[in-house]
Structure formats: structure tokens, C-alpha cells
Amino acid sequence: MPRACVIVLDAVGVGDLPDAAEFGTEGSSTLAHTAEAVGGLEVPAMQALGLGNVMDVRGCPPRPDAPAVWGRLRERSKGMDTTTGHWEMMGIVTERPFPTYPDGFPDEILAEFSRATGRGVLGNVAASGTEIIQRLGAEHERTGSWIVYTSADSVFQIAAHEGVIPLDELYEACRIARGILRGEHAVGRVIARPFEGSEGDYRRTPRRHDFSLEPPRPNHLQRLREAGATVQGVGKIGDIFAGCDIDTSRPTESNAQGIAATEELMRTAADGSLVFTNLVETDMLWGHRNDPRGFADALEEFDAGLPGILAAMRHGDLLVLTSDHGCDPTTASTDHSREHGLLLAHVPGAPLIGRRHDGDTFADVGATVMQVLAREVPTDLPGTPVV
DSSP, X not given: OOOEEEEEETTOOOSBOTTGGGGTOTTOOHHHHHHHHTTOOOOHHHHHTTHXXXXXXXXXXXXXXXXXEEEEEOOOSSOOSHXXXXXXXXXXXXXXXXXXXXXXXXXXXXXXXXXXXXXXXXXXXXXXXXXXXXXXXXXXXHHOOEEEEEOSSSEEEEEEETTTSOHHXXXXXXXXXXXXXXXXXXXXXXXXXXXXXETTEEEXXXXXXXXXXXXXXXXXXXXXXXXXXXXXXXXXXXXHTTTTTOSEEEOOXXXXXXXXXXXXXXXXXXXXXXXEEXXXXXXXXXXXXXXXXXXXXXXXXXXXXXXXXXXTOOTTOEEEEEOSOBOOTXXXXXXXXXXXXXXXXXXXXXXXXXXXXXXXXTTHHHHHHHHHHHSOOOTTSOOOOOO
């Protein structure tokens, strides 16, 4: 019986969606612009699977003989964030966007949060995470107050110096905030943002933790497990789905760890397993910092690890490379962009050469996994299998 591996290259968007102007991100094309900015990508493994067939990518020419299905996926959901993108991959279309707070959170939310956690609040603005800790980090150290901020996404972010507030207390504060942010204020994610260092040199640590809403049901993950499959999450997958329908979770502190964990799991996973991986550095470290060189390096690091993952696969297994939104590091904005999702689907031994698939929903990913692992696709969920 086959296994499946879905790897989300976080924020590696492949060109504007038709409604990008409505989201204020028209003109973004994360993959293509990154490649152009660095003089070309060196990604031979992804090139061999047809990455250059998806769109023009400098340094990555097309390969019509690529043993894969390649193309772009259109997002139906009304958003351009991590939760919305991943949920839609698994058949959950978010018709109403999660609330955002460009002018900060209401006073009553912050007052309740402060009372419940016993600490004050600094910030309460939409800001870059790296910038706000430089601006408010010293005051945070003096007062012990939380740094609360948001972005263009539906997030309530809490930053705290690891030497001032223990990680366990920061995580508990996030759980408290998650309980407060319900109903009309049900943001997609509450995010713990620990940092370290001293004034003038504060640095975020890799011990970030996301506290998401529980995903609605039914969805493809639920249906997979009902069909007897097991789901093994790598990176922040467990956080994104609030632990729901995830059998085991492997949090990681770097893409390198995520790549290694994915290869290990594909070598050892039982028949009928889904290994579901998120590699976040393209988004978290480089897209939001407008650093195309760092973004390209992260893609090239993944490409160097991809042959090991492919070698761990068996005849009939499924590999899907995809993305959840864009975050074009070459634009003036440091926020996410409303872009198509990447699609590269490969089944060792299957005759998939020369096929393009441009789908009308990210849920084609989940439907494809259902087709391979369960041999049937739910008719009450969106998505069309691509293999």
C-alpha cells in the first residue's frame, strides 16, 4: 500500500491570483521575482520535477519530460495566510476571512488578557516582528509587560524575552489569549514569539509556537484517518490544525530539521501514512524581511535535501510540493501576498510525464492524497485528484 508526502514550501507563491488587487498585493510573484533578484536559482532536483514548467523561473528552464504533474492552484478561500492556505489544502474553504486588526486590538480584549496573565501590554500595533522587538524590547525587559502586535494577517502575536518570561509562561499566555479571542474576534492564530539578546541586538529564537483555531469538519485529514490512514505532521503542521487529526507531530526549529525529519519518516512510515511537512523559513526568515538572497538560499537548501526524500520513497508513493500563499521579498511590503499555490506531484513509477494541471482550489492537494491512500475522494468536499 502506498504512502504520501505533502511538503508545503511556505510562502512560495507562483504569481498573482485574479483578485490580488482586492487584497492590495497585485504585482507579486514570489518564486519568479526571487529567482530574478538573485540572478537565477540553482534547484536541479525541483527542475527535474518540472518547476520551470510551472512558470518562467530564471536559472530553472522547463523540462517537458519531467516525471510529474505540474501547475498552479487557485485559492478559493478569502485570505492569504498560513491557516487559510493549509486548511484549504485539506478541503476547508474559508468563505469569511478571519478578522484582522490594522489599528490594534480593542481595549477590552487587551484588558481581559492583561488581567488573566497578570502582566501589562506594550505595543498593540500592526508591525514587523523584528522591528517591534528592537523598538520595545528594552521597555519589555524593564517592565515585564508583554509585547502584543499583529500584521496584515489574522494573528495575535505575543513577544517575550526568554530571559524575562519563561517559555512555559509565554505559551500559557497564548493559550489564555486563544480562549479570549472567540466569536467575532476569533483570529486565525495566536503566536508565541520568544526572543533573546540585549538592547540594540534582539533576535527572535526558533521556539515560536502557533495556537490555531480548531479546523471545521468534515475535511480531508479527518476522512483520511477514517479510512485507516495515519497522519504525521512535521514542523508547524500540528499547530496549524490545532492537533486535530494529526497522529504524531514533529516540531522543528529549522528547515534543515524539517527536511531530515521528512526523509526519516518516509524511510520508516507504514503503509497508508501521510507525512505532512511545513518548511517555514522562506516565509518567517526571508519573505517577511524582504531578503531574496536568503529566500533563494532556503529554496536551494531544500532542493539539496530533496533527492534524499525521493530516495526514501517506494514505487507508488505520492510526493506533492505545494505552497500556502506568497510573500514576495522583492516588493515594498513585508506582508503575505495573494498568489497561486505551487503544484508539483510525483509518483515513482507512474506515467505522469508531460502533464499540466491548473486547479481551481488548493483542495486538489487533499483530494490527491485521498485518491492515493484511500482510493476514493469524498464527493462532499472540494478538490480534484491530479494523479
